[in-house]
Amino acid sequence: MPEIILKNVTKKFGKSIAVDNLNLKIEDREFVTLLGPSGCGKTTTLRMIAGLETPTEGEIYIDGKCVFSSNEGIDISPDKRNVGFLFQNYALWPHMTVYKNISFGLENMKWEKDRIKERVIKLLEMLRISEYSNRYPSELSGGQQQRVAIARTLATGPKILFMDEPLSNLDAKLRMEMRTELKRLHTETDSTFVYVTHDQLEAMTLSSKICLLKEGLLQQFEPPLDIYHNPSNFFVADFVGSPTMNILEVKGENVNLDEVKLSNGKIQVLFIPKSSSITVQDGQKLLLGIRPEDISITENGENEGTIYSTLPSGMETVVKIELDGLILTCVVFGGVDFNIGEKVKFSFNSDKNILFDKKSERNIASGKLI
Amino acid sequence: MNYRNRLRSFLKKPHNIILVSLAFILIYLTIIPIFTIIIDTVTVHQSELMRVKGSRVGDFTLYHWGKVLFSSASRKIFYEPFLNTMVVAFGTCFVAITLGGLVAWLVTRTNLMFKGIISTLFIFPYIMPSWTLAMAWLNFFKNSRVGGAPGLFTALTGIETANWFAYGPFPIIVVLGLHYAPFAYILIGGILRNMDANLEEAALILKAGRGRIMRKITIPIVLPAMLSTFLLVFSSAMSAFAVPAFLGTTVRYQVLTTQMYRTLNGLNPGYGYIMALIMIVIGVLILGINQKIVGTRKSFTTITGKSSNISLIKLRGFRGLFSGILLFMISLVCIVPLISFAVESFIIEPGNYSFSNFTTLFWVGAGSPDIANSEPGILRNATIFKGLWNSVRLSILVAFFAGSIGILAGYAIVKKKGSKLATLVNNLAFFPYLMPSMAFGAIFLSMFAVRRGFIPPLYGTFALLVLVGVVKYLPFASRASVGAMHQLSNEIEEAGIIQGIGWGKRMMRIIIPIQKSSFLSGYLLPFISSMRELSLFILLVTPSTRILTTMLFQYDEKGWSQYANAINLLIVLFVVISNMIVTKVTGASIDKGIGGQ
Structure with missing residues (x-):
């Protein structure tokens, strides 16, 4: 049961705080992504769990065993944590062949020659790089190098695998391919993956749980779709999703028991919370978030706007609509296009719109708009 | 985290140990001697007793x-x-x-x-x-x-x-x-x-x-x-x-x-x-x-x-001439001196270049009483061979220690890049570079002429020559090594750490092999430099530790220019040939040590 627990982990570099009092529990066989903009401390977190970086404070447990504790002075070296690490630049040893790169760690564990050979061949086959076993890293393409790096990491059979933006050096097509591979690998190897990326799409598509960080602080730690639909605050809502969420600055006013009237100069809508009732002060500044796919262009829509721009990609078209100086982004599925300047009708027809408090940026409620 | 724990985890990293020990050693060998020199400038020495009236040795003056x-x-x-x-x-x-x-x-x-x-x-x-x-x-x-x-x-x-x-x-x-x-x-x-x-x-x-x-x-x-x-x-x-x-x-x-x-x-x-x-x-x-x-x-x-091919300026009609x-000109500077040494070492009476005046006496002669106190020709001369042996031994030892310490220093400095300790060690390791060789020799003379703590007086020993050479040429090695380590991504080593490869093995099997030509340059330059160094050692040699270069200087001072020329030819050939061999075999080059790319 290799689970990973972080307790009050803090890392300071001089005066700047890279990771601030982080608490995290990663369950066995999860595929967890550490997500956030650059400089948010995600790589630092990963390196601390792996033992490549020493936390300033806190405790880390792997598989029930304390591997780091600032109070008790425990700091187990990386190799004794039984983990694998896949580096951003692969870090293949340029003076060793593919075979040697993979076997080196095993030789070091004093495996027998035959057993090493067997293991390396199995890995080469698994990652479909058998024909390159005698080549040097510089003679391989980026994608092939990536596979070698994975094989090397898997060689010693770690139950936990750490990956630091492993796909960021690949081109778009290869990246898609490798995502599929990684997901397959996750099931095949039956191990826990912790993955760092700044690409929200990668995090959404790959992980079973996303850990979103901002400036060293944990924002939300939940499965991707929960994060998408129920972001804990404005930052999360804005960071996840492409095209990004529409944000309207509005003022709120409680009406009819549990409905909120939102107004912004010209526009006025009624917000009906999905669950419990909410209270806002009159004139409280709020942010209304509407996902682009929740705006639908229909002939009988109750609002009318002008087409500002369109970006058709074949499968879908991203349309920007101007409405009294406001620009709303919406997504229309299927190969449709509009003319710029054309008048269209649209409506807000989902119950997943989210209301944030402007000051605290916290998620207040989600609900319907009428 | 309490201080003991912090210290323990600090000392668990090899690069920290290297930095701390280098800081201590280099402060001892480069900073403290400066204080001993300052003291020497205000002290009465044995030979100055007559001038400084009424003083005793060691008095302040x-x-x-x-x-x-x-x-x-x-x-x-x-x-x-x-x-x-x-x-x-x-x-x-x-x-x-x-x-x-x-x-x-x-x-x-x-x-x-x-x-x-x-x-x-x-x-x-x-x-x-x-x-x-x-x-x-x-x-x-x-x-x-x-x-x-x-x-x-x-x-x-x-x-x-x-x-x-x-x-x-x-x-x-x-x-x-x-x-x-x-x-x-x-x-x-x-x-x-x-x-x-x-x-x-x-x-x-x-x-x-x-x-x-x-x-x-x-x-x-x-x-x-x-x-x-x-x-x-x-x-x-x-x-x-x-x-x-x-x-x-x-x-x-x-x-x-x-x-x-x-x-x-x-x-x-x-x-x-x-x-x-x-x-x-x-x-x-x-x-x-x-x-x-x-x-x-x-x-x-x-x-x-990317040094894409910039269009080269055409020298047009001057190309061939230029x-x-x-x-x-370059050949003149490189080759003619060697010929002149050869010529000078074969003539008996200096200044007379007629053919009858040529002799092999200074190379293979047994030595005659009327010339240079019966000093035998340099290829039959035991003292010369002793000097050659000392020179080679000294160069090899200096290169070995300076190069190896340089690798460790470069490794640790780049590992802890930006920290105060690393900057300190980096500067300390570079410091001897700017100390004039002669002054550096003087420092070590002043420092080690007497017993210092557990270190016995080193003056007159071969070890002192090695020590001064190692410290003086450490900058070459540490620069080459810092350069090499900068090119190596940290991940290369971490990939080894994760797999439980020990520090020694990581150095020997991963880091050093990848950058071997740069690291070897860090050995080559100290080797060549100590082979041809005069001013650094001249104050420190004693008759038993004489090396080729100081012998050359002494022969020249005595006016036995034929011997000096012959020895010089020997040194030049030795240095040039060993440089050529090392460069050919290993790909190391002195450019890297100096800081060229």
């Missing part, structure tokens, strides 16, 4: 400072040599940078012919001992006015050379300039080669002329490198001893180093230590200025672009 700086004799003792040193250093910089910069520009930016051979041969004067050219100069141009036999030039043409041409500042500047021109060539050439050609092409697209690009783009970009070259050449020229000793002493042209040698070896060690201290201060100032320049925003030295002249 301001006599030396007063005499050197504020007395009627100060002009002769200090100010004149100081001025001469400045003249020589500035002159050398001018010659070296003009020449080196010009050749660097020709090789990297024009369609010069014979580029390969020119750049190989041009490095030669730097590999050869600095006095090689000085001796060659004397062999050719010495005149009979000062005494002794005239040189080859007079013998061949019958024209007596003028004193100013044969001795003193002019030949010293020319010879040192030629010796350090390769240095400027390597540094400036490295920048020119690595400078992103797009920068120049962008200006070309904007319709800037060649001349304007040169003035407005190229020169401003290489300027910091040129300034840094200037400072390094300046400090090297300032601390040069052998060349002024060969070319200046005959006409009593003294510089600080020769003056220091005289006083330290003579009756006034106190004076010598004051001069050493002043030279160290100038050296440190230069280091400070250099770091200021390299550290500021205006420094472009780290620019590395290339020919350059190649001829």
Whole structure:
């Protein structure tokens, strides 16, 4: 049961705080992504769990065993944590062949020659790089190098695998391919993956749980779709999703028991919370978030706007609509296009719109708009 | 985390241990000696008892400072040599940078012919001992006015050379300039080669002329490198001893180093230590200025672009002429001196170049009572072989320790990049570079003449020579190693850490093999340098620890120039051939040690 627990982990570099009092529990066989903009401390977190970086404070447990504790002075070296690490630049040893790169760690564990050979061949086959076993890293393409790096990491059979933006050096097509591979690998190897990326799409598509960080602080730690639909605050809502969420600055006013009237100069809508009732002060500044796919262009829509721009990609078209100086982004599925300047009708027809408090940026409620 | 735990986890990392121990050792070997030198400048030494009236050895006195700086004799003792040193250093910089910069520009930016051979041969004067050219100069141009036999030039043409041409500042500047021109060539050439050609092409697209690009783009970009070259050449020229000793002493042209040698070896060690201290201060100032320049925003030295093929400037009709002249001049400087040594070592009566005067006596003769106190020819001479053996042994040991410590230092410095400790060690390891060799020798003389703590008096031992060589040449090795480590991503090592590969194995199997040619350069330069070093060791050798270079100097002082020439030929050949072999076999090169790319 290799689970990973972080307790009050803090890392300071001089005066700047890279990771601030982080608490995290990663369950066995999860595929967890550490997500956030650059400089948010995600790589630092990963390196601390792996033992490549020493936390300033806190405790880390792997598989029930304390591997780091600032109070008790425990700091187990990386190799004794039984983990694998896949580096951003692969870090293949340029003076060793593919075979040697993979076997080196095993030789070091004093495996027998035959057993090493067997293991390396199995890995080469698994990652479909058998024909390159005698080549040097510089003679391989980026994608092939990536596979070698994975094989090397898997060689010693770690139950936990750490990956630091492993796909960021690949081109778009290869990246898609490798995502599929990684997901397959996750099931095949039956191990826990912790993955760092700044690409929200990668995090959404790959992980079973996303850990979103901002400036060293944990924002939300939940499965991707929960994060998408129920972001804990404005930052999360804005960071996840492409095209990004529409944000309207509005003022709120409680009406009819549990409905909120939102107004912004010209526009006025009624917000009906999905669950419990909410209270806002009159004139409280709020942010209304509407996902682009929740705006639908229909002939009988109750609002009318002008087409500002369109970006058709074949499968879908991203349309920007101007409405009294406001620009709303919406997504229309299927190969449709509009003319710029054309008048269209649209409506807000989902119950997943989210209301944030402007000051605290916290998620207040989600609900319907009428 | 409490302090004990923090300390424990700090010391678990090998690079921290390396940094801490290096910091201690280097402070002990470079900073503390400066204090002992300061004390020496205000102490009465044995040989000064007569001058400082009524004093005992070890008494405090301001006599030396007063005499050197504020007395009627100060002009002769200090100010004149100081001025001469400045003249020589500035002159050398001018010659070296003009020449080196010009050749660097020709090789990297024009369609010069014979580029390969020119750049190989041009490095030669730097590999050869600095006095090689000085001796060659004397062999050719010495005149009979000062005494002794005239040189080859007079013998061949019958024209007596003028004193100013044969001795003193002019030949010293020319010879040192030629010796350090390769240095400027390597540094400036490295920048020119690595400078992103797009920068120049962008200006070309904007319709800037060649001349304007040169003035407005190229020169401003290489300027910091040129300034840094200037400072390094300046400090090297300032601390040069052998060349002024060969070319200046005959006409009593003294510089600080020769003056220091005289006083330290003579009756006034106190004076010598004051001069050493002043030279160290100038050296440190230069280091400070250099770091200021390299550290500021205006420094472009780290620019590395894709060196796409910039269109080379066509020399048109001058191409052949230029290339020919350059190649001829360089060959002249590289090969003719060697021939002159060979010739000089085969003649009995100096100055007489007729065939009947030729002999093999100085090479294989058994020695005759009427010549040089029956000293046998150098190939049959046990003392020479002892010296050769000492030189080789010394160079190998110095190279081994300096190179290995350099690798560790570079590893640890880059690992802890940016931390105060790493910066301290980096500066400490570079510090000896700017200490004039002679002053550095003086430091160790002052420091280790007596017992220091658990270290017995080392003066007269071979170990002292090794120690001083290792510290003095550590900068070469640590620079090469820092450069190599910078190119290696940290992940390469971490990939090994994760797999449980121990530190020793990581170094031996991963890090060192990947950068082996750079690391080997860190061994090569200390090796060559100690093989041809004179001024660093000259104060520290005793008859039993004599090395080839100091023997050469002693033979020359006695006027046995044939022996000196023969030994010189031996040293040059040894250095050049070992450099060639190492470069060929391992791909290491001295460029990397100096900081060229």
